[in-house]
Amino acid sequence: xxxxxxxxxxxxxxxxxxxxxxxxxxxxxxxxxxxxxxxxxxxxxxxxxxxxxxxxxxxxxxxxxxxxxxxxxxxxxxxxxxxxxxxxxxxxxxxxxxxxxxxxxxxxxxxxxxxxxxxxxxxxxxxxxxxxxxxxxxxxxxxxxxxxxxxxxxxxxxxxxxxxxxxxxxxxxxxxxxxxxxxxxxxxxxxxxxxxxxxxxxxxxxxxxxxxxxxxxxxxxxxxxxxxxxxxxxxxxxxxxxxxxxxxxxxxxxxxxxxxxxxxxxxxxxxxxxxxxxxxxxxxxxxxxxxxxxxxxxxxxxxxxxxxxxxxxxxxxxxxxxxxxxxxxxxxxxxxxxxxxxxxxxxxxxxxxxxxxxxxxxxxxxxxxxxxxxxxxxxxxxxxxxxxxxxxxxxxxxxx
Amino acid sequence: xxxxxxxxxxxxxxxxxxxxxxxxxxxxxxxxxxxxxxxxxxxxxxxxxxxxxxxxxxxxxxxxxxxxxxxxxxxxxxxxxxxxxxxxxxxxxxxxxxxxxxxxxxxxxxxxxxxxxxxxxxxxxxxxxxxxxxxxxxxxxxxxxxxxxxxxxxxxxxxxxxxxxxxxxxxxxxxxxxxxxxxxxxxxxxxxxxxxxxxxxxxxxxxxxxxxxxxxxxxxxxxxxxxxxxxxxxxxxxxxxxxxxxxxxxxxxxxxxxxxxxxxxxxxxxxxxxxxxxxxxxxxxxxxxxxxxxxxxxxxxxxxxxxxxxxxxxxxxxxxxxxxxxxxxxxxxxxxxxxxxxxxxxxxxxxxxxxxxxxxxxxxxxxxxxxxxxxxxxxxxxxxxxxxxxxxxxxxxxxxxxxxxxxxxxxxxxxxxxxxxxxxxxxxxx
Numbered sequence: 136x137x138x139x140x141x142x143x144x145x146x147x148x149x150x151x152x153x154x155x156x157x158x159x160x161x162x163x164x165x166x167x168x169x170x171x172x173x174x175x176x177x178x179x180x181x182x183x184x185x186x187x188x189x190x191x192x193x194x195x196x197x198x199x200x201x202x203x204x205x206x207x208x209x210x211x212x213x214x215x216x217x218x219x220x221x222x223x224x225x226x227x228x229x230x231x232x233x234x235x236x237x238x239x240x241x242x243x244x245x246x247x248x249x250x251x252x253x254x255x256x257x258x259x260x261x262x263x264x265x266x267x268x269x270x271x272x273x274x275x276x277x278x279x280x281x282x283x284x285x286x287x288x289x290x291x292x293x294x295x296x297x298x299x300x301x302x303x304x305x306x307x308x309x310x311x312x313x314x315x316x317x318x319x320x321x322x323x324x325x326x327x328x329x330x331x332x333x334x335x336x337x338x339x340x341x342x343x344x345x346x347x348x349x350x351x352x353x354x355x356x357x358x359x360x361x362x363x364x365x366x367x368x369x370x371x372x373x374x375x376x377x378x379x380x381x382x383x384x385x386x387x388x389x390x391x392x393x394x395x396x397x398x399x400x401x402x403x404x405x406x407x408x409x410x411x412x413x414x415x416x417x418x419x420x421x422x423x424x425x426x427x428x429x430x431x432x433x434x435x436x437x438x439x440x441x442x443x444x445x446x447x448x449x450x451x452x453x454x455x456x457x458x459x460x461x462x463x464x465x466x467x468x469x470x471x472x473x474x475x476x477x478x479x480x481x482x483x484x485x486x487x488x489x490x491x492x493x494x495x496x497x498x499x500x501x502x503x504x505x506x507x508x509x510x511x512x513x514x515x516x517x518x519x520x521x522x523x524x525x526x527x528x529x530x531x532x533x534x535x
Numbered sequence: 536x537x538x539x540x541x542x543x544x545x546x547x548x549x550x551x552x553x554x555x556x557x558x559x560x561x562x563x564x565x566x567x568x569x570x571x572x573x574x575x576x577x578x579x580x581x582x583x584x585x586x587x588x589x590x591x592x593x594x595x596x597x598x599x600x601x602x603x604x605x606x607x608x609x610x611x612x613x614x615x616x617x618x619x620x621x622x623x624x625x626x627x628x629x630x631x632x633x634x635x636x637x638x639x640x641x642x643x644x645x646x647x648x649x650x651x652x653x654x655x656x657x658x659x660x661x662x663x664x665x666x667x668x669x670x671x672x673x674x675x676x677x678x679x680x681x682x683x684x685x686x687x688x689x690x691x692x693x694x695x696x697x698x699x700x701x702x703x704x705x706x707x708x709x710x711x712x713x714x715x716x717x718x719x720x721x722x723x724x725x726x727x728x729x730x731x732x733x734x735x736x737x738x739x740x741x742x743x744x745x746x747x748x749x750x751x752x753x754x755x756x757x758x759x760x761x762x763x764x765x766x767x768x769x770x771x772x773x774x775x776x777x778x779x780x781x782x783x784x785x786x787x788x789x790x791x792x793x794x795x796x797x798x799x800x801x802x803x804x805x806x807x808x809x810x811x812x813x814x815x816x817x818x819x820x821x822x823x824x825x826x827x828x829x830x831x832x833x834x835x836x837x838x839x840x841x842x843x844x845x846x847x848x849x850x851x852x853x854x855x856x857x858x859x860x861x862x863x864x865x866x867x868x869x870x871x872x873x874x875x876x877x878x879x880x881x882x883x884x885x886x887x888x889x890x891x892x893x894x895x896x897x898x899x900x901x902x903x904x905x906x907x908x909x910x911x912x913x914x915x916x917x918x919x920x921x922x923x924x925x926x927x928x929x930x931x932x933x934x935x936x937x938x939x940x941x942x943x944x945x946x947x948x949x950x951x952x953x954x955x956x957x958x959x960x961x962x963x964x965x
Binding site: 146147148149150151153154158403404406407408410411412414415418419421422425427428429431432433434436437438439440441442443444445446447448449450452453460461462464465467468471515516518519522523526 | 537538539540542543546547549550553554555557558561562565566583584585586587588589607609611619621623624625626627634655662663664665667678679680681682683774775776777781782837838840869897899900903904905907908909910911912913914915916917918919920921922923924927
């Protein structure tokens with residue numbers, strides 16, 4: 136049929152009734168939840184980054200309120216008019232300590248500092264408090280103090296001062312643990328010490344300018360309120376108006392040890408060009424990603440193959456091994472077709488079909504009777520063979 | 536808005552200055568220049584909202600035929616419109632070139648021709664037209680999707696038309712011959728002619744013979760102005776695909792051939808598509824070309840995924856024709872659906888009308904029947920035999936109730952149904 140032209144003059148459509156402002160507003164409304172989510176995320180990150188109020192998670196740090204930190208001691212010192220300066224680096228520590236009358240606290244459990252670096256700290260402060268110092272540190276900063284092994288775990292009772300140092304006498308006793316040292320002045324000796332030169336958890340040079348505290352945990356937030364821990368810590372650190380609290384980090388490693396960063400070898404322009412190429416790639420994504428209008432729906436038709444029910448029934452036969460049923464279907468269909476082919480009435484019996492078929496073919500009545508009437512396949516293999524025989528018989532009669 | 540490939544290229548060229556003068560300054564200058572150029576381009580682009588769109592579509596097109604959608608783009612803005620225009624036809628409309636580039640001066644109009652090769656029968660739609668209007672620099676573009684709905688009616692292909700000439704010839708032969716051989720009860724007097732040997736002596740008109748010297752016989756022609764009611768089943772069984780064509784579409788082919796043939800044979804044809812309620816109806820009393828109104832009524836029909844309610848069909852047929860008619864039911868012979876639906880009402884129908892049940896059979900079943908290589912094949916063959924036996928049983932039941940059954944493969948159904956009509960007409964059973 137020839138396509139007929141539409142009778143009505145086509146009506147003209149102008150615009151979609153919107154405007155730039157409205158489109159922008161609609162877009163904004165659509166992305167608003169994501170924007171809000173993004174701002175929230177950025178906000179959380181910013182607050183998390185800056186809002187920690189200088190706290191960190193370092194053990195015995197003056198700004199760590201956790202049990203392992205030492206913020207309690209630092210706060211009490213501050214309240215008593217002692218300025219606590221947390222030194223971020225070796226230079227800062229040396230600078231702060233050199234300013235005036237100060238106590239320099241060094242806590243370096245990971246032994247970041249080299250002997251040379253330690254040497255620069257010697258003698259710059261009025262008092263040096265070493266928390267759990269190692270042999271290297273003692274050798275550079277306090278030649279008179281030596282390590283004397285661990286205070287054994289079996290030491291459960293608090294250690295008693297047992298010396299003439301005022302600070303220690305005021306404290307009375309402190310928690311046991313950590314290291315023991317030998318020096319001119321030693322306090323809090325382990326009760327279980329057996330023989331040998333005397334050692335103690337508190338060791339100091341004769342002029343008390345260098346003090347080694349063998350048990351760092353006595354200044355930690357968790358245990359500072361036990362025994363005389365607080366008294367010892369406050370008296371040891373609070374004797375000068377300034378305490379420089381220095382905990383070396385990986386950044387303090389001697390420069391010569393750091394491997395050369397291969398990125399530093401690249402020319403200056405690589406990073407900006409990379410950034411620019413990234414921006415260009417994003418633009419390319421925008422360019423290719425913008426569709427020319429929304430997607431169009433296609434109402435899809437139902438797809439049902441008509442033979443599906445038969446296929447399903449075949450599966451059922453096979454899964455339930457219904458050989459009898461399958462055989463009777465095949466037999467009935469063959470008989471009906473043969474009856475039609477041999478001009479027999481549809482109501483005829485099987486025997487009539489057998490005889491008529493025998494007349495049409497060279498096969499014996501007995502063989503045909505066995506094939507069409509009596510054979511009952513009992514396995515899949517027999518069923519296949521028998522059904523092929525039926526098919527062959529039908530074809531034989533068809534061709535005659 | 537959107538950016539173009541040219542914008543991306545210019546941005547990419549910015550790599551050079553950034554490499555030569557590394558640093559924030561070169562990046563900022565180049566980015567600023569890009570943004571400024573894109574902004575200028577956007578400001579100078581013609582507004583896609585000031586574009587008039589009107590479309591001319593053919594009223595209808597037959598499936599397998601191509602057609603053209605003509606979209607006129609008129610520029611009402613004060614700037615020249617350079618734009619990509621896309622007609623968003625649904626995919627089955629088979630738009631070959633939906634995107635066109637146009638350049639329209641102010642106040643003028645251009646026509647875009649989009650070639651369509653519909654792949655499906657039915658109502659195919661286009662909902663909107665997208666205009667992407669580029670600026671003079673070609674760096675950025677404004678984009679708007681304008682709702683401009685259009686509808687293309689894709690009619691059934693009527694492939695079975697090729698059978699029409701041969702069937703019409705047989706029908707014409709019938710005109711002259713039927714009364715000679717058959718003395719049906721309902722035949723109509725046509726004319727008188729001389730007796731020739733072989734004519735039935737009972738058809739000799741003695742009064743006319745007395746007036747003339749020669750023996751004169753009456754001739755009859757097949758009855759005219761009989762009613763043919765074609766009922767197309769659009770229920771779930773019509774969705775099944777046979778040879779990758781839904782049963783519904785094959786049935787339509789058969790219905791179209793029968794309708795055209797019956798109309799040429801002088802009968803009045805009514806068409807009804809039905810599942811639980813009438814989906815389409817073409818009245819024999821309506822004016823205009825029957826074939827046209829039939830294909831238009833059939834075009835939007837889809838198989839509904841519900842069970843047909845055959846108990847309402849007799850009332851529907853009665854409302855179409857109160858006289859004895861030829862009722863052709865185009866449905867399926869699947870045993871389950873038919874036994875519960877059609878079988879109970881068929882007896883009532885056959886008592887009033889001549890009923891023909893036409894159904895598409897599945898050649899796949901015959902294929903399955905013949906394959907007997909493995910156990911799985913044989914079980915499939917057995918299932919196919921069962922389906923065919925059930926079909927044969929339903930057919931036999933229908934015949935017992937006095938209905939005629941035409942059960943044929945998709946290609947064969949239209950001519951066989953036409954043959955059935957001619958046979959009934961020849962037998963004077965209409």
